[in-house]
Amino acid sequence: MDTKKFLKELCTNYSVSGHELSIKETITKSFEKYADEINTDRLGNIVIFKKGKNNDSNIKIMVAAHMDEVGLMVKSIEKNGYIKFTNIGGIDPKTILGQEVIVHGKKPLFGVVVSKPPHLQEASESNKALKLDDLYIDLGYDSEKLKNYISIGDIITINREFRELKNGKLTCKSLDNKAGIATMYEAIKELMKLDHKADLYFVCTVQEEVGLRGAHTSTYGINPDIGIAIDVGFGSTPELPKHKTIELGKGPGIAIGGTIHPKLREKMVKIAEKYNIPFQYDISPSSTGTDADAIQLTREGIPTLCLSIPLRYMHTSVEVVDIKDIENTAKLLAFFVASITEENLEGLLCY
Amino acid sequence: MLLKRLTEASGISGNEWEVRNLIINEIKDHVDDLKIDKLGNVIAFKKGKEIPKKLMITAHMDEVGLMIIDVDDKGYIKFTTVGGIDKRILVSKPVLVGDKKIPGVIGSKPIHLQMKEERDKAIEVDNLYIDIGVDSKEEALKYVKIGDYITFDSRYIEFGDNLIKAKALDNRVGCSLLIELIKEVEDISFYGVFTVMEEVGLKGAGPAAYSVDPDICIVLEGTLCYDVPEIDSHFIPTRLNDGPAISLIDKTTLFNKALREKIVEIAKLNDIPYQYRKSSMGGNDSGKIHTTKEGAITATISVPCRNIHSPTSVMSRKDYENTLKLLKAILCEYKKGEFTSGI
Numbered sequence: 001m002d003t004k005k006f007l008k009e010l011c012t013n014y015s016v017s018g019h020e021l022s023i024k025e026t027i028t029k030s031f032e033k034y035a036d037e038i039n040t041d042r043l044g045n046i047v048i049f050k051k052g053k054n055n056d057s058n059i060k061i062m063v064a065a066h067m068d069e070v071g072l073m074v075k076s077i078e079k080n081g082y083i084k085f086t087n088i089g090g091i092d093p094k095t096i097l098g099q100e101v102i103v104h105g106k107k108p109l110f111g112v113v114v115s116k117p118p119h120l121q122e123a124s125e126s127n128k129a130l131k132l133d134d135l136y137i138d139l140g141y142d143s144e145k146l147k148n149y150i151s152i153g154d155i156i157t158i159n160r161e162f163r164e165l166k167n168g169k170l171t172c173k174s175l176d177n178k179a180g181i182a183t184m185y186e187a188i189k190e191l192m193k194l195d196h197k198a199d200l201y202f203v204c205t206v207q208e209e210v211g212l213r214g215a216h217t218s219t220y221g222i223n224p225d226i227g228i229a230i231d232v233g234f235g236s237t238p239e240l241p242k243h244k245t246i247e248l249g250k251g252p253g254i255a256i257g258g259t260i261h262p263k264l265r266e267k268m269v270k271i272a273e274k275y276n277i278p279f280q281y282d283i284s285p286s287s288t289g290t291d292a293d294a295i296q297l298t299r300e301g302i303p304t305l306c307l308s309i310p311l312r313y314m315h316t317s318v319e320v321v322d323i324k325d326i327e328n329t330a331k332l333l334a335f336f337v338a339s340i341t342e343e344n345l346e347g348l349l350c351y
Numbered sequence: 352m353l354l355k356r357l358t359e360a361s362g363i364s365g366n367e368w369e370v371r372n373l374i375i376n377e378i379k380d381h382v383d384d385l386k387i388d389k390l391g392n393v394i395a396f397k398k399g400k401e402i403p404k405k406l407m408i409t410a411h412m413d414e415v416g417l418m419i420i421d422v423d424d425k426g427y428i429k430f431t432t433v434g435g436i437d438k439r440i441l442v443s444k445p446v447l448v449g450d451k452k453i454p455g456v457i458g459s460k461p462i463h464l465q466m467k468e469e470r471d472k473a474i475e476v477d478n479l480y481i482d483i484g485v486d487s488k489e490e491a492l493k494y495v496k497i498g499d500y501i502t503f504d505s506r507y508i509e510f511g512d513n514l515i516k517a518k519a520l521d522n523r524v525g526c527s528l529l530i531e532l533i534k535e536v537e538d539i540s541f542y543g544v545f546t547v548m549e550e551v552g553l554k555g556a557g558p559a560a561y562s563v564d565p566d567i568c569i570v571l572e573g574t575l576c577y578d579v580p581e582i583d584s585h586f587i588p589t590r591l592n593d594g595p596a597i598s599l600i601d602k603t604t605l606f607n608k609a610l611r612e613k614i615v616e617i618a619k620l621n622d623i624p625y626q627y628r629k630s631s632m633g634g635n636d637s638g639k640i641h642t643t644k645e646g647a648i649t650a651t652i653s654v655p656c657r658n659i660h661s662p663t664s665v666m667s668r669k670d671y672e673n674t675l676k677l678l679k680a681i682l683c684e685y686k687k688g689e690f691t692s693g694i
Binding site for chain 1: 438439462470473658
């Protein structure tokens, strides 16, 4: 499948943390052509295995991208068919008013997010950010009927079309981190053309947005020699200081900081330079805020890297990425893993 | 479907051409006279039985929206609002820019990077911008220009128990009702007027009323409807599914009591549910119409719409049907000549 089409399918389906199952089929069906084996672990992480060539010393590289997205959950059913809700993962309540949503109950129900009427708000209130507690979802049924369709605990997502903007930019909800899954997909296709020694484990992790949980268990299970997290990074926009962001269209951000193995990172940079792949540095002195943090601290410690796809308006429902960045991140990832051999690995890992 | 086409068309105040063309196409074969006046109002006349009092029925065509005021060096679009929009509704929404409807988004700073005070404050329109994906001002200006109008990117969707979600229900719902009346009601003389620029100060209605000079005018609207839990009933302007809302008072008109009572009487006689619009907030074209020339007697009949002036307005199809029924019953009485006696 075309990577953009795959990404669209991932984004317009839902996989709120802890409820990633509904995109499992899309993922396994797309990857199975390129994989030697696909397994799902106890937490729901999907592990896509691609065997290396003559891998006598059993080198293992794990590439992880989380497949969960932030979302909302039904908290109570009120009068007149309105419901109250809470968030799963980091959501800015300011981005929720006026949204179209789907409540994933016994059947998917369309609804809209409303607030207390403006004419009953104090003038000063209009300058305050709304809190989730100030908001309701209107599903258009009376409460009794509604109880046949939905229950407390049902998952809610924003109803958002996938759209192409100018210059290869794409917008939708949950590009964080469906863009990462699409990058792994693009990379595995690229790797069909390359020889690689290492056994590769592409892991679609669960529950990153609520505490990197899937990365902990999947890394433990695989126990790789190298772990690489693929996630999104803060894309530059007018209100953000330049030094805290990476730019869209300028290639993957290669993370630098305590989480990242310095020699492996240098190798990654050399690969980018060798193959003329644009890249930028993504500075994360302590933690990266991605699965890389969990991977690094698994078992006796795992040498870890992190590649960031620049993304604007993170955790809103109008996230923006550039398809070129996904392609270049995938290319860099593929050339990097193909460059790891038993001859160079030890040298790369020793301090 | 008519209401789908009307709500998905763009027609921000001062830029109503797309809606106007759609309306003219719908009604042109059903009217005896049709003109577009100097401001862009559509004035249609249906000839039928002569009645001593001249009746005009109006609906405004325009909707609230945004307008480009600047494009920055990186190609981000700065905008201002046209008509009353709660700034808090704008964040994290898709939009369509200009007549070519270029897709764009209004994003916001990631929650991860916001300071405490930023988290607690609504974002000012001045700090919002639209991203259409371009990388420079030059590139942006190939697709858009200063002064272009921007609409919400929101489709017509049917959901719940007979409900409709769309943008611009205020007041494409009124336009839809008036189009249906023009198409379906025969042998009654009345003016059907589709006005411009209601949302920016009732601007089109005055000149339209001046040229038609009606005795009686019925204004069709989509109006405030708030029935969320936890509010006292006297704060609720209208309720969904309770039928057409008949206005008592708003910021622009004290509605004529005799005409209002006549309408209620007709509703009762025909077993059509109705409710009063119980808020004094807001205003509509009636404000200009009833004070033009020597004045006119006006009434406003509205379909209740939740979340007006937002991309996700909601109305009930049942209310729409009942409003149409009431309007037809009124025209039927008007034809008999009874309607205007005592007013």
